[in-house]
Amino acid sequence: MFFVDTLEFEGLGNRSYLAGGPDAAVVVDPPRDVDQVIAAAARRGVRIAHVAETHVHNDYISGGLELARTTGARYLVPAGASVSFERTPVSDGDAIAVDEGLVLRAMATPGHTPHHTSYVLEEDGRSVAAFTGGSLLIGSVGRPDLVEPRLTERLARAQHASAHRLADSLDDEVRVLPTHGFGSFCSSSQAEGDATTIGAERKNNEALTTDVDTFVARLLAGLDDVPAYYAHMGPANTAGPAPVDLTPPRPADAEEIASRLAAGEWVVDLRNRVAFAEGHVAGSFNVEGEGKLATYLAWLIPWGKPVTLLASTPEQIAMAQRELTRVGIDRPAAAATGEPHAWIREGERAASFPRARFADLAEVRGRGEHVVVLDVRRDSERAAGYVEGSQHIPVHALHGRLGEVAPGVVWVHCAGGMRAAIAASLLDAAGREVVAVDDAFTAAGEAGLPVTGPVDTD
Incomplete structure (x- = not known):
């Protein structure tokens, strides 16, 4: 009997999947911080035999290469993706044995990227789930404008064709398991609900209920701004991301915080907005740790600018640090925890606003x-x-x-x-x-x- 475990990353609005049988499993579109994926496999008592990417991601840095190296798994990457590391190139129709009676079959579904590939999980020859990455989402599709402006309309048309290929190839009861669509800006619109099937998408997904010209016109008209940090994600994933270092940042006292602010560095207060408004270090910025921290901080900050994190507890710093590694902000310059009065030099006052x-x-x-x-x-x-x-x-x-x-x-x-x-x-x-x-x-x-x-x- 097969299983599929979903790993949710609410801050980025994405999901990864661990799927397999009694002994072995595949991980689809893993996050940068792979320790939690390894822990999920350990809880299942399965070996990670394969790591599969649906595409070179534009919205986060993948942990696929590191996970494959750590576990010895085969790293499956679409053959059309130009990458700078060794991997197992996957082409349309390739079948990968995951466990006894369990096969992962590659299906070319270009649109989100030219090389985008979905993976259909088959148990004893019957399709049971489709990992659709940024292709067919819940009620939507992945946006087609993240690769090259001149390709956008062509990729939008490819999204329509890929959605129909999935729907025409798979039965109604097959589960659709996308990576994007749960708040990610890689989605052309956001999902309503958190589970779907091919049958449900046939009825509700505009890519499957409208003609291609109407679909493309509406899709292109609805596209919104692209987060600035996306420009750095694809190149990092193509080159092969380095392992992450999640050890605690060096502690900063009030003098160092003031010095970093004076140097033009970013000091980011992770507390909730009510607490920040009531009192904070003058010159610091507020991006709540519980929410879309990685998306908005990475979108706002000049790329490569040192960042110091402030929070009430070390656990909040650790959580933020983990989130930020997923978008390439790897090591905070420093961090401080406790109450705002401890972050402000003697004789200075906290700032506030109503x-x-x-x-x-x-x-x-x-x-x-x-x-x-x-x-x-x-x-x-x-x-x-x-x-x-x-x-x-x-x-x-x-x-x-x-x-x-x-x-x-x-x-x-x-x-x-x-x-x-x-x-x-x-x-x-x-x-x-x-x-x-x-x-x-x-x-x-x-x-x-x-x-x-x-x-x-x-």
């Missing part, structure tokens, strides 16, 4: 006070409606465009509060007077603020 709701903003505007309303959501979110008179700079672009923010007290908002807190910390560090709106955007209209939208983008 938090508010949209109802508070409506009240301030109602009194006739002039304030700057800064919307830091993505373009697609803005197109669906915005507060009239607000300025728009997506949070991932804000650090490089702080000089564009209009003068005055800045009330910054996003869709729920997390990105507004990041933006507020950037503005606060730059010396701006800021109020972080910690509220759902739907509350804006309910509070009486004039909201325009949706916007016609045709």
Whole structure:
């Protein structure tokens, strides 16, 4: 009897899989930190015989090469992927024996990348699961614009054809197990639900319910900004990522924190946004450790800039360090734990800023006070409606465009509060007077603020 274990990585919105039989298993699209994969195999009591990549990843650094080296497994990589290390090239139709009666069959499914390959797990000749990587997702497909702009439309058409190939080749009950689509920006849209089958996708996936021209037009129109750090992920995966070092960073005291800030390095406070607003090291930035830390920090920080982490506990530092290695931020320069007063030099004071709701903003505007309303959501979110008179700079672009923010007290908002807190910390560090709106955007209209939208983008 076969098994499939799912390893979820909520911070990146991805999944990896351990699948096999009583004795041996294959790992599909492993994370950079492979220790947890090895532990999952140990719990099952199986040997990792194969490590399979569906494609050269653009959104995270793979642990596939290290996992294969550590376990002695065969490293299966699509033959069309140009890589700089030894691997077992896999072509369409190749069959790999995983365990007795259990076979992994490669199926070329280009679209997310030109070489993208899905793997169909067969038990005694019957297809039972399809590891679809960035091809067929839950209600969606992987985005086709991460390789080369001139290839985007061609890859979008290939996504449509690949989705149909999967649907035409597999029975309704076959489980669809994608890598992307659970918050990853590699997905063209986000999954609704966390499980699906070929039959469900036949009914609900636009790639399978619309003609190719309509599908491609809608897919391309819906593409949003690509995280800046993606530019570094593909080359790292092609070259062959180095093993990670998860030993604790060197401890930093208040003097060193101040020195690093003075040198222009990044000091990132991982505490929740409420605690940060109440008191923090002046000049530090807030990216909550529980959330999309790796995505937003890697998107914002100038690549290669040293980063020092601040958190309440060593466990929070360790968790953040693990997340950051997945996107190539391998070693924090230093770290400090405890309370903010211990991170601030004697005689200096903690910085702070207020938090508010949209109802508070409506009240301030109602009194006739002039304030700057800064919307830091993505373009697609803005197109669906915005507060009239607000300025728009997506949070991932804000650090490089702080000089564009209009003068005055800045009330910054996003869709729920997390990105507004990041933006507020950037503005606060730059010396701006800021109020972080910690509220759902739907509350804006309910509070009486004039909201325009949706916007016609045709």
